[in-house]
Amino acid sequence: MGSRMMHAIIAHQVGKYFEVKDLNSFIIGGIAADANLTDKDTSHFYKGRMDDFSKVIEIDLFTEKYKHQLNHPFLLGYYTHLIADENWLNGFALSWLKNRLDHDDDIFYRYHNDFQVLNAKLLKHYNLKETIKNIFDEAEVESKVDEVKTEDIRTFIPYIIKDIDYKEPDLYEDLQVFTLDQLLGYVETSIQKSILKINQNNFLMSSKS
Structure with a gap:
């Protein structure tokens, strides 16, 4: 699905759009689903299979389960993650990327x-390298969902910090599978859809509190 940095x-x-005061918690929630490395089906509320194109993200199950807590910034951030991955699943994975991964052994590495190159390009585009680095350097982590443990997120954060410290040549390296416009469109659509759904x-x- 979308990368950690995306x-x-x-x-x-x-x-930022909603002027959430606890932005750190919102962003930690936004990456938390990927921190469960052993059971991503559970943390992403997946149902169905890739091989028969039936895979979906049951976002309604998430909102129903946590309906009395969804004003918490962590949970709203988590919600953006599920929306973004639903966009990826439908717009990339099922529509063409799965096919290419199944038929081209080299495409996985490209x-x-x-994704590594895009870390640099996207952070540069949004001018967020120092902002996001400071958030994860100073993060106070506490999971608010059953599907991901607090310790999982703590273990996951160093990988994101490593993503942020990209190499300067990555800014100028060409993409091999995606285009920058394609991924910018994905990020922007995920932002717009998250705002709309919230x-x-x-x-x-009271998520601003």
Whole structure:
């Protein structure tokens, strides 16, 4: 699905839009689902399978389970993650990327190299390198969901800090599988859809506190 850095940027932009005071917690929530490295189906509320194209993210199960706590910044950040991964699942994974991964042994490595290069390009585009680095350097981590443990997130954060400390040449390296416009469109759509859904469902409430 989307990279760690994409999720951090999406959560940052959504949190800033709503002027969430506890932006750190919002962004930690935005990357938390990927911190469960042993059971991502559970942390992402997945149902179905990739091989028969039935895989979906049951976001409604998440909102129903946590409906009395969805004004918490961590949970709203988590919500943005699920929305972004739903966009990735439908717009990339099921529509064409799974096919290429199944038929081209080399594309897996080019795909992940693109993610590394995109860390640099996206942080530069949004001018967020120092902002996001400071957030994760100073993060007070406490999971608010059953699907991911606090310790999982603490173990995961150093990988994100490593993503932030990109190499300067990555800014100028060409992408091999994706295009920058394609990924910017994905990030921006995920931001817009998260804002829309939070507003439509009145999840904001006291999340600014």
